[in-house]
Amino acid sequence: MTDTLPTGSNVSIALLHYPVYDKNRQVVATAVTNLDLHDIARAAKTFGLFRYYVVTPVAEQRVLAQRIRSHWQDGWGASYNPKRREALELLQVTPSLDAALADLDASFGRPARIVVTGAQPRPDTVSCIEMKQLLLDEGQPFLLVFGTGWGLTEELFARADFAIEPIKGAGDYNHLSVRSAAAIILDRLLGER
Amino acid sequence: MTDTLPTGSNVSIALLHYPVYDKNRQVVATAVTNLDLHDIARAAKTFGLFRYYVVTPVAEQRVLAQRIRSHWQDGWGASYNPKRREALELLQVTPSLDAALADLDASFGRPARIVVTGAQPRPDTVSCIEMKQLLLDEGQPFLLVFGTGWGLTEELFARADFAIEPIKGAGDYNHLSVRSAAAIILDRLLGER
Numbered sequence: 001m002t003d004t005l006p007t008g009s010n011v012s013i014a015l016l017h018y019p020v021y022d023k024n025r026q027v028v029a030t031a032v033t034n035l036d037l038h039d040i041a042r043a044a045k046t047f048g049l050f051r052y053y054v055v056t057p058v059a060e061q062r063v064l065a066q067r068i069r070s071h072w073q074d075g076w077g078a079s080y081n082p083k084r085r086e087a088l089e090l091l092q093v094t095p096s097l098d099a100a101l102a103d104l105d106a107s108f109g110r111p112a113r114i115v116v117t118g119a120q121p122r123p124d125t126v127s128c129i130e131m132k133q134l135l136l137d138e139g140q141p142f143l144l145v146f147g148t149g150w151g152l153t154e155e156l157f158a159r160a161d162f163a164i165e166p167i168k169g170a171g172d173y174n175h176l177s178v179r180s181a182a183a184i185i186l187d188r189l190l191g192e193r
Numbered sequence: 194m195t196d197t198l199p200t201g202s203n204v205s206i207a208l209l210h211y212p213v214y215d216k217n218r219q220v221v222a223t224a225v226t227n228l229d230l231h232d233i234a235r236a237a238k239t240f241g242l243f244r245y246y247v248v249t250p251v252a253e254q255r256v257l258a259q260r261i262r263s264h265w266q267d268g269w270g271a272s273y274n275p276k277r278r279e280a281l282e283l284l285q286v287t288p289s290l291d292a293a294l295a296d297l298d299a300s301f302g303r304p305a306r307i308v309v310t311g312a313q314p315r316p317d318t319v320s321c322i323e324m325k326q327l328l329l330d331e332g333q334p335f336l337l338v339f340g341t342g343w344g345l346t347e348e349l350f351a352r353a354d355f356a357i358e359p360i361k362g363a364g365d366y367n368h369l370s371v372r373s374a375a376a377i378i379l380d381r382l383l384g385e386r
Contacts, residue, residue, distance in 0.1 A: 008363050023274075035228050039370045048363025081216075083368040128386065168385040170201050170241025175276040176376065177232040183373035184380040192361040193321065193381065 006135035008048030008190045010108070013144045013182065014100050015040060017056035019156070020149040030148040032061045037068055039179040040146075041087040047190040050107070050141070052090040053100040065093045097145070097156075104141045112141040116160040117185060118151050119174040125165035128188035134162075135189060144185065146178050199328035201241030201383045203301070206337045206375065207293050208233060210249035212349070213342040223341040225254045230261055232372040233339075234280040240383040243300070243334070245283040246293040258286045290338065290349075297334045305334040309353040310378060311344050312367040318358035321381035327355075328382060337378065339371050 015036060018029035037054060044052040054065050069091050071077045072084040094100045104112040115131065135142060145152065145160070157163055166174060167184055176184070187193075208229060211222035230247060237245040247258050262284050264270045265277040287293045297305040308324065328335060338345065338353070350356055359367060360377050369377070 035370075035372075039373055042368050042370055043373050045366045046360070046362040046364075046369055083366075086366065087368065167239070167380065169239040169379075169383060171239075173238045173276075173279065175235050175280065176239055177228075177235055177372075179228075179370075179372055180232055180236050180376035183369065183376045184384070186362075187360065187377040187380065188386065190362060191377070 004136060005192060006132060006190055007138065009050055010138045010140060011049050011135060011142050011144065011190070012051040012053065012100070012104060012112070013040065013044055013049060013146065013186070014053040014055055014097060015178065016097060016145060016147050016152060017054070017061065019153050020147040021151055021153060023150050025150070027153060028149060029056060029058055032056060032065050034068060036148070036179060037065060037088070037091060038084065040182050041091050043183045043186050044090050045087040047186040049090060049186070051092055051103070054091060054093050055095070055097055055100060057095050062093045062095065069093070100143065104143060108139070108141040110140065112143040113161040114159065115142055115144045115162045115164060116152055116157055117144065117146050117164050117181065118157070119166050119176070119181070121166055122157070122163065125163045127165055128185065131162065131164060132189050146182050148178055197329060198385060199325060199383060200331065202243055203331045203333060204242050204328060204335050204337065204383070205244040205246065205293070205297060205305070206233065206237055206242060206339065206379070207246040207248055207290060208371065209290060209338060209340050209345065210247070210251070210254065212346050213340040214344055214346060216343050218343070220346060221342060222249060222251055225249060225258050227261060229341070229372060230258060230281070230284060231277065233375050234284050236376045236379050237283050238280040240379040242283060242379070244285055244296070247284060247286050248288070248290055248293060250288050255286045255288065262286070293336065297336060301332070301334040303333065305336040306354040307352065308335055308337045308355045308357060309345055309350055310337065310339050310357050310374065311350070312359050312369070312374070314359055315350070315356065318356045320358055321378065324355065324357060325382050339375050341371055
């Protein structure tokens with residue numbers, strides 16, 4: 001264990017709108033939410049991330065996400081609030097997780113390690129303290145994957161290289177919003193304290 | 194320093210919609226946002242907090258916040274998503290910070306210590322590690338205050354008992370949403386890791 005802090009420059013985050021579970025454990029595509037784009041982009045920028053992928057197979061939803069990005073990037077919003085522009089520069093809208101992985105592969109010249117997150121305890125999770133050590137290997141890209149709806153599918157957990165242990169508070173209530181969970185995990189991995 | 198974790202049962206959070214700065218450093222009242230209610234209530238519930246005060250002097254805004262609470266508390270939402278009900282049970286809508294403080298005084302039989310938060314570095318802030326030690330005094334109520342808009346006023350910083358140091362990431366970008374900042378600070382003070 002060392003106190004060296006990873007810079008985040010090899011870390012990206014993906015927000016998956018498909019495939020995720022709904023409350024009845026059916027696999028669905030969820031809708032893109034304006035505040036998910038802003039909040040997670042601002043957290044990604046704060047913690048020095050490489051990219052923030054918003055993943056949805058629904059073409060209209062990708063157009064919507066792009067339109068929000070453009071509003072703050074080139075439109076009226078860019079001069080009204082330049083801090084949002086800076087954050088949304090990290091945002092890339094992709095049709096699938098594989099498209100995000102291909103983008104990272106092209107950027108770093110090697111495949112990203114997939115790191116999944118979820119609210120349920122499960123075997124073989126890694127702690128943020130352990131994960132932090134792995135992130136110090138700055139030539140290796142990592143993709144932190146967060147699910148919308150009721151969370152990522154079992155298939156994705158099976159495919160991932162690492163699963164981060166759930167965030168635990170005082171009791172057994174574990175229903176943070178994805179925006180809060182992403183902020184906390186980025187802070188645990190990359191925040192100065 | 195000890196590894197004992199405060200339970201959060203003496204800790205409350207207040208989200209201030211007035212008085213806060215706007216982008217031109219004018220003191221304004223901001224609008225209540227649906228996701229601020231949900232995200233911060235869910236984080237407060239996760240970390241075992243006593244109460245979550247949403248503070249606005251605008252009567253119509255208090256009615257709106259109460260209506261959202263009721264929807265998930267007693268209405269259709271309570272059976273659709275009981276986890277939101279549990280979180281929103283912590284929510285109290287008050288017209289002023291003093292009303293929130295009076296409520297804590299009545300509940301604990303002693304005045305709460307006011308702990309303010311902000312994105313700008315300033316003298317005499319305490320770290321979350323220091324603050325955590327203070328929270329172990331479980332008979333003493335603490336109120337963590339977060340500002341909407343462009344942050345809490347100088348008057349409030351002058352009045353507070355403690356100011357928590359800003360969250361720092363890799364660079365100098367410090368524009369987290371209040372939802373993200375609240376989640377991170379609750380995790381730093383009360384999360385297991």
